[in-house]
Amino acid sequence: MKRKEKVKDKKIKEKKHMAKEKKSMLLKTGLLVVVAAIVCFLIVPLFKSLNFGLDLQGGFEILYEVSPIDGSKMTKDKLNATYKSMLKRIDTLGVSEPEITLEGNDKIRVKLAGVTNKDEARETLSTVATLTFRDSEDNLLMSSDVLEAGGARLTTDANGRPAVSLAVKDKDTFYKVTNAVKDYENNIIAIWLDYNEMTDSYASEGSMCGTSESNCISSATVSEGFASDVIIQGNFTEEEASNLVDLINSGSLPAKLTEISSKTVGASFGDATLTMTMYAGIAGILAIIILLIGIYNFAGIISAVSILLYTLFVFAAFWLIGGVLTLPGIAALILGIGMAVDANVLTYSRIKEELLKGRSLETAFKNGSKASFGTILDANLTTLLVAIIMFYLGESSVKGFATMLIINIIVTMVTMVFITRILMKMFVKTKYFDNKLNLFIGVHEENINKTDKKPTYNYLGLSKFFAAFSLVVILASVVMFAFKGMNLGIDFQAGSDITLATTEVSEKDLRSDLKELKLDEVSIDITSSETDIRVSDELKEDEINKVESYFLDKYNASVDIGVVSNVVKQDLIKNAIFSIVISLIGIILYITFRFKFSYGISSVICLVHDALMMVASVILLRVEVNSMFIAAVLAIIGYSINNTIVVFDRVRENLRKKDKENLNKEELKDVVNISIKETMARSIYTSLTTLLPVIALLVMGSREILTFNVAMIVGLIAGTYSSLLLAGWLYVFFASKKKNNNKKKKVVKEVSEKTIKGIND
Template sequence: MKRIVAFFLVVVITLVAAGFTTPHLVSKIKLGLDLKGGFEILYVAEPIEAGKAVTSDALKETARSLEKRADSLGVAEPEVTTEGTDRIRVRLPDVQNEEEVRKSMKEPAELTFRGPDGTKEMVGSDFVEGAAKVGFDQSNRAQINIKVKDADKFKKVTEKLLGKPLAIYLDERQLSAPTVQSVLSDGAATISGNYTYEEAKELADTINLGALPLKLTEKYSQVVGASLGQLSLQQTVKAGLIGSILILLFMVIFYRLPGLVAAVTLITYVWLLLAVFDWMNATLTLPGIAAFVLGIGMAVDANIITYERIKEEIRSGKSLLSSLKSGSKHSFRTIMDANITNLISGVVLFYVGNGAIRGFALTTIMSIILSVLTNVFFSRLLIHMLIKSGKFNKPSLYGVKEAEIRGL
């Protein structure tokens, strides 16, 4: 009796929590450019110093800098891509303050090194491109090693500010303010302080980005409409709900009690996936919806594989508890093989892709993890509680007729 009470408590608490919080989670989901629309800007890059060329590496690093700037402005999942040899296209979804974002994005971040009185002593282009590296001092504390192009200029700056701070600014935001401890004449310096490795790496990357000799000119900008309109989005959601209800009915009709458990675990899976979306402040795009639907299909598949295996064990004449243990054991490897393969594919896509591809990959990865937790382990726990209660031991409750059971 205790197991039945525990089963219903777990199910009721889970479904009530999902029912109360899901509308709030859905309302907070951010929609991507293809669902909500936005605007795009095309920039033409050219070197600041005359006579220099726009290299492929410099163009890619500048694109990354723009992407970071868009992120800092609160733009969710901006799409920043390079085109040709000197162009960068920026697509920004669901932007409310278009003029402010355009103004902020117009020029790449300006990296400056300033004295105590605010005078700009050096700028990002004074440093050797890509030369800022993270190292460690004798106490194993992280530090940044840098190199400058003009050693004499750097020597004069260190002489002037000896014993004083040389603050590092990105636009008007101070990143660090190391003190000049000696006159440096060889063009190399070390920035030290109480940095973690992550902080030191971020500062080194910023210095490298600020050293890019590129300036951007806005070629044109335009408003981008949602490729999936509001009506189509509503129809997609409606079709998804109808499909989900049909799937749940199919599971209950064909698998009886395990099908009812599958319905609970599938609802739990969708609820947790929405909660993870909210926690990660992720943006939903068309590829994300595709991954979401694919995840539901994989979750249903995991249940079907397990329940079919359990039914086979019951037909062989084993007890329900033995059938659950044996069926779960034999189906687990098949389920995990398929999920691990898809997980590896998702991780590869996430690291080699960008924009919408990374959104698809991230949704796929989270779907796989949550599917295993809910539709394998949580499902097995609920069925185990029902069988151990001793009140649901008829094979017909598990989709197996008495005539189908063979003697051991």
């Protein structure tokens, strides 16, 4: 009787315990749902609060080459002075979030999103900064000719406060003017930068001199004539005084601005692009979430919440740094989501391996998280290396792509590694899933502790087939290139790109239009949504206005025009090659440091293979090659090395379990085949989660990133099989060759030690 009661009590306790576990699980699931709902609620308004670039809201972009009129050498200080002068000028255009960046040693790029009057913007930006001295009635007294060029410098007044010193060149004129002003009823001299006769007046702006609200940068009372250097003093901070020095020097510097490229995007183009890309992004994220839940069940739901948090944090980080979101930036974000999921896939794969060995869920979670962290860190650091190189060496659109990619990688480490693990641990601790492993992460109980009696498939045997396939594709592209060349975009050849927001045209009519406009046609491409015309002419400002008016009047369609000169083309090609070479060198050094040289050289050969396959694809498919193609190649270099590191990390781990010093070539192949088998599922899942958003961008996104999407898809496919098959094949080749060389050296050394002259020679 007592025994039955004990059994009964035990069952009651078990039921209570199970009920407690279930309650804990339901509460935490409810919390997860609430977090997901809050994140979804916040993402949209946060996204809308971001600053959008001109490709997403329309606007005007122009690249200037800066050179001093007096023929002197352009220095960094002179370029910075011109840059700061242009910043002040842009304020007068009323653009909320202008972008102005220095490129190289003699170029300034200006992006004005939302600007409608291009002619006013051009005139405001390119007119040489003018410094003038005026009286209180706004009469011109002197120009900057009386000052030494670039002669303003930071100093202190008699009380030790920050002030500005002006070096006077024409002392006679300066004395005559100041001596005359001292006798004025209102003996004031105001110094103006870019004085505007229509809007500027000392009467209304005298009290604002020296502030950002006025073009009057200083005013002073003159009590006597003088010819010495001028000290401008006031309640300046050191930063304000330093800025004033830059402004004055830029005003007195006769810098010449030569327009070498320009681009206009109509508001309708920008709105349509933003809408299409946004829908593509949502579709891509949903596809990833569905795939993860289908593969990992409840753990997939945790990943889905992590993805939402990840997206929110990326937007928040971009908002905090005041970044301007562009089309390449959105492409990097969507690509980054696919890459970020890799951190979860790696961890889940390790946890499943531990569970299949018979470990408890809690132990499997601890071991799996620990085992995957090093691989995740290595993979993200190599991608970060490539992103940093892109940022420093890339031009405008590539730099925007790199900025978002860097943010993605940092947020990945925070969200997809630490936060996901916190959420996972929270549910593991409930004990609810201890006997529900299939529900939690897709592990069937019948597979636990099950010995795989099947021999490991010879994956390396497929390497030669894939290598031959790649060789055929690359050779075919070489033949195509010999006959037709590459379909170079405007970024890689001087000329102008004219885009019409209509397809109600014919090539015959357009050729007639170009003849009438006296433009040399390069190509005409009529797509499903717009018409792209490329001409070899580098259109000037008046020609751009003429072309815009012509097509608007004839076809009632908005027109976007981009212009690129030979200078830009040469710089872009040089930077593209330099970026790729530096990326490859950085990667081989990192992998050699973290692994061994045989791993590093194998990885770089695979990366070169991936890049060549991408080049081959755009040649064969006749896709336009532009600056975003370079971003795609660099992104694949970072992504593909991510995959390769995962495989090599497993090879290294499996080698540690053996006497690696005595492994022959066949034994080395076995280790690599086992490693490929163990990482195969992870590599396929990761490639799918990255491919899905890119395919969504290709199908639903803007034509502006068509090249990027096509190149990325080819690169992802090539990168997957090169990381899994070609990298291992190359590693076996180099590692076994090194062992053979070491054996030969050892034999020679032993013989020389045993040979003694005069005794046994």
